[in-house]
Amino acid sequence: MLDFTPPSSVERVALRINPCKTCQPVGAMYAALGVHGCMPLSHGSQGCASYHRTVLSRHFKEPAIAVSSSFTEGASVFGGGSNIKTGVKNVFDIYKPDIIAVHTTCLSETIGDDVRSFIQEMTVPDGKHVVHANTPSYVGSHVTGYYNMMCGFINYLSASTGQSNGRVAVFPGWMNPGDLRELRSLLESLSLDFVMFPDQSGVMDSPLLGHYDMYPDGGTTIPEIVSLGDCRTALGLGDVISTEPCRALERKCKVPHRVLPYPIGVENTDDFVMEAASLSGIGSIPPCVERERGQLIDIMVDSHQNYAGKTAAVFGDPDTVLGLMSFVLELGMTPIYSVTGTPSEKFEAEAEKLLKKHGAEGCRAKSNADLFELHQWIKRERVDVLIGTTYGKQIAKAEDIPFVRAGFPVLDRYVHSYMPIVGYKGAMRLVEMIANALMEYRDRTCADEDLEIVM
Amino acid sequence: MTGTETILGKYDPKVYKNRKDHMVAIDHDGSEKQISANTRAIPGIMTHRGCCYAGCKGVVLGPLKDTLVITHGPIGCGFYSWGTRRNKARGPEGSWTQYCFSTDMQEADIVFGGDKKLKAAIAEAMATFEKKPKSIMICSTCPIGLIGDDIHAVASQIENEYGIPCMAFSCEGYKGVSQSGGHHIANNQLMRRVIGADVSSPAPSRISVNLLGEYNIGGDGWETERILRKCGIEVVSVFTGDGSYENIAKSHTATLNLVQCHRSINYIAEMMKARYGIDWLKVNFIGLGPTADSLRKIARYFGDPSLAERVEQVVAEETAAIADDISHFRSILEGKTAAIYSGGSRSHHYQKLLEELGVKTVMAGYEFAHRDDYEGRKVIPTIKDDADSKNIGSIEVEADKDRYLDFLGDERRAELNAGGVVPEDYAGMMPDMDGGLIVDDLNEAEAETIIRTLRPDMFFSGIKDKYIIEKHGVYSRQIHSYDYSGPYAGYAGAYNFGRDLAMGMTIPAWRLITPKWRTGSVLEGSVSDGGKG
CATH class of the missing domain: 3.40.50.1980 (Nitrogenase molybdenum iron protein domain)
Structure with missing residues (x-):
């Protein structure tokens, strides 16, 4: 596996090998699927919509609906105005969504299509909406596309009536339905009145009932997006992914905001819980939350001998990696390599802070990096466990390293998207996955006389 | 054509006019059926096409x-x-x-x-x-x-x-x-x-082929090569599954080209015929009958009695090895119906294998086929290039005087043609369909109508509609990726395919979709009779 990869690196500035990111439009598509009754429309070649639907379906094992304005060579020369107008009409006729969320592609961006004007010139049926976001594939990554689409919804729809609705806008970032349900349950335990945007739970984890609903129960509703403008404050999760939507809401509707790291691990979840408690004014943390936290700490003490003191490599999206790094450090492990493909100075600065806080030395954290480089680092100095997306399995196989799947995309396992990695429950699951990976490795590689029945 | 009218019912006149030509009901009334294909998808329609x-x-x-x-x-x-x-x-x-x-x-x-x-x-x-x-x-x-x-x-x-x-x-x-x-x-x-770039490679044996349009999905190419080699047929190169620049560069040295996926590779087959005189045969290694027929066709092409004998031995041996399993799978699948929607060739290839397993195809369609893949190559001269096809462009190929070889010669060619082995031909999917519906560039809305009205027992398609189909309670298998199973080609493939379908159709989950409380009133139950369900 990956037999041609040499341990020694040559500096690369032009060539990307084995990327740890993908392009903006898929992020825009996933964000839009977190809105109830929404049809994402990819403005470009139909291959983009096809690829993005495919990767989303492969991660969630669920339908991922979206359409394309199906550019031809002619449209690429003369502009895609006619394609998008026909496309929007057909979508409302055939698929009857409440809202169409248009995102651009490298094709429509390169030719300079003015999507805002196209939307203004369209006839949109009464009570229906068309919004858009510019998501050029040659800027940032899928993470950028995710928050750009969120900003698109906010800029088009959110409005301030001047009267606060007393709620808190919660921007969860890019999460699986299992994470979103966990966040929701924590916030409910803390008696917080909130609007979650976007919210893919219900949409990307729908039940099999013998019939198909294109727009299942789930997703942030249009009135809820409008009402974001009357929220008393916004709570963004993930510095890299949620800061821009928070700012967009503040710019448009004067809603103040606070951004916290993803609630992955003990202290990040503590911060999230305390912030939510202070916003809800609940006064004290409910016993059920404190019990769950205590259970997690109990597990961490019980099982530490299996992972404490080990080294890890963590890769994926910036906020996810920062969260995982933080928890890995709390587990007494050293994340000697942390990598994201998304270009982000913030990621590198936050990672440095984290490592310093925990006194971790000899660690490298790099943004705008790729898995080829990570593999070369590992070839030079091996790690005990690898944590990240499906593509890590190549490195794990090549180097025989225990591997834990987390983040996006995970294309080769089932159920993962229903299960959280956030909150105390999510942390328990991460402990289980990390410990199991290491323990299974030990079972598999040890001598017969060393095989432990009790561990 | 009630089938197609139901599907088209939801469209406005403009979309209706476009889509109606992409659907044909096969009724064998003697009239030539024509389908519209390889034309632009309509913006906003949830097509499955890529780029x-x-x-x-x-x-x-x-x-x-x-x-x-x-x-x-x-x-x-x-x-x-x-x-x-x-x-x-x-x-x-x-x-x-x-x-x-x-x-x-x-x-x-x-x-x-x-x-x-x-x-x-x-x-x-x-x-x-x-x-x-x-x-x-x-x-x-x-x-x-x-x-x-x-x-x-x-x-x-x-x-x-x-x-x-x-x-x-x-x-x-x-x-x-x-x-x-x-x-x-x-x-x-x-x-x-690439083709012909290796001028120094020694000539392979006389009985040698290239396998064109075989991408080795799930190991299909390896199974096909195994069978060919067992028959004594040398495989010079595969386009392009498990393929290499190195082998394709010497592909011009093979005697015959075998075309599995006609849609994606027929251009090369045609151009190699023009440049090197290499004939091509349309083959199909999906299904027991088609595999045997393809091997026999190849043997007749080479006109070598010992090859023909080996082919019969291999067919007999391989068929016997899985016969019991196939009839077991058939006993589970007999009488079921299937819809199949693939890229440009599998919807035709799999119909015979399904038939061998007792499954009738009620709907078949292609994402990106051209009219010849449906109607046969006889229609190629009547297909007018539109702006989109012209932009792709064809290249002119001239005969390579030093390397051009007509292996058959006129006499043997005529003899083979008379016996039904016709190189450079493909009759398309339509003649092999016994009733049913053909839909080109099927989209999500049409697929849903087909599921509701034709109610196929199984629907073969790709990842983008797999989970939509399954939400309807209909078994779906990805016919592009085989849901990470395979190979599905050849004899091993027929076994795997039968095993997978028999398993997929009979998993207990299907009968658990409706919870007990939906069929009996919760309130009527009591502690004492709760166990009866």
Whole structure:
């Protein structure tokens, strides 16, 4: 596996090998699927919509609906105005969504299509909406596309009536339905009145009932997006992914905001819980939350001998990696390599802070990096466990390293998207996955006389 | 045509007018059926089609294991086509297919041009890897054609500098109407640059073939090669599953071309006939009957009695080995119906295998086929090139005087034709369908109507509608990726396919969809009779 990869690196500035990111439009598509009754429309070649639907379906094992304005060579020369107008009409006729969320592609961006004007010139049926976001594939990554689409919804729809609705806008970032349900349950335990945007739970984890609903129960509703403008404050999760939507809401509707790291691990979840408690004014943390936290700490003490003191490599999206790094450090492990493909100075600065806080030395954290480089680092100095997306399995196989799947995309396992990695429950699951990976490795590689029945 | 009218009912007049020509009900009333295909998808329709790049890099070039394929464009396209198509490859030293190479174009590169970055990227690859690829292929994505990067000039500079064959493919996603344009672009360039490039290779045995349009999904190519070799047929090269630049460069030395996927590779088959005189036979290694028929056809082509004898031995031996299993699977599947929607060839190929398992096909369609894939090659002269096809372009191929060989000769050709073995022909899917519906470029809305009205027991399609089908409570199997099973070709494949369907149709989950409380009142139950359900 990956037999041609040499341990020694040559500096690369032009060539990307084995990327740890993908392009903006898929992020825009996933964000839009977190809105109830929404049809994402990819403005470009139909291959983009096809690829993005495919990767989303492969991660969630669920339908991922979206359409394309199906550019031809002619449209690429003369502009895609006619394609998008026909496309929007057909979508409302055939698929009857409440809202169409248009995102651009490298094709429509390169030719300079003015999507805002196209939307203004369209006839949109009464009570229906068309919004858009510019998501050029040659800027940032899928993470950028995710928050750009969120900003698109906010800029088009959110409005301030001047009267606060007393709620808190919660921007969860890019999460699986299992994470979103966990966040929701924590916030409910803390008696917080909130609007979650976007919210893919219900949409990307729908039940099999013998019939198909294109727009299942789930997703942030249009009135809820409008009402974001009357929220008393916004709570963004993930510095890299949620800061821009928070700012967009503040710019448009004067809603103040606070951004916290993803609630992955003990202290990040503590911060999230305390912030939510202070916003809800609940006064004290409910016993059920404190019990769950205590259970997690109990597990961490019980099982530490299996992972404490080990080294890890963590890769994926910036906020996810920062969260995982933080928890890995709390587990007494050293994340000697942390990598994201998304270009982000913030990621590198936050990672440095984290490592310093925990006194971790000899660690490298790099943004705008790729898995080829990570593999070369590992070839030079091996790690005990690898944590990240499906593509890590190549490195794990090549180097025989225990591997834990987390983040996006995970294309080769089932159920993962229903299960959280956030909150105390999510942390328990991460402990289980990390410990199991290491323990299974030990079972598999040890001598017969060393095989432990009790561990 | 009630079938098609139900499907078309929801459309406005403009969409109706377009889509109605893409549907044909097969009734065998003697009239010639015509279908509209290889035309633009309607914007906003949830088509399953991909793009030109997907056809060129994703399908045809991606599987080449000794070739460094670099995607020139923003990161997405390279990322999505990285390891996702199951074109298995193994080599003694490893395979380049495990890697994804991209120029990861940034905004400044779009504004100022990306030629320099492309050249630098390949230079970095050359500096990074001690192991050198046998060739380098550059595939461009949408913005590249728009900003006017001259990737072909970069390719020749690279070739001169590193002494490694380097070729460029202008397969921008917006070209053509589907993946099909990309197949054609890849075919053209392989013909220009690779086929026949190895002039020194010794001639293979007289009974030698190339396997065209076999991408080794789930190991299909390996199973097909196993059977061919067992019969004593030498396989010179495979286009392109587990394939290589090295083998394709000597493909001109084979005696005969076998075409599995007609849609993606027929251009090369035709061009090799024109340049080298190599005949091609349409084969189908999906299903027991089609595999045996294909082997017999090949034996008759070569006219070698000992080959014919070996073929009969292999067919008898392999068929007997799985006969009991196949009849067991058939006993489970007998009487079921299927819908099948694939790229450009499988919807035809799988119908016979399904029939052998007792399953009748009630709907079949293609994502990116042309009319000849449905109606047969006899209609090719009547297909008018539209603007989209003209943009792809065909290349003119002349006979290579030194290497042109008519293996059959006029007399044997006439004899074979009379016996029903007709090289250079494919009759398409329609003649093999006994009733049922054909839909070209089937979209999500139409698929749902088909599920509701025809109620097939199983629906073979791709990942984008797999989960929609299953929400309806209908068994779905991906016919592009085989849901990570396979091979499905040849004898091992027939067994695997039968086993997978029998398993998929009978898992307990299907009868658990409706909870007990939906069929009996919760309130009527009591503690004492709660166990009766």
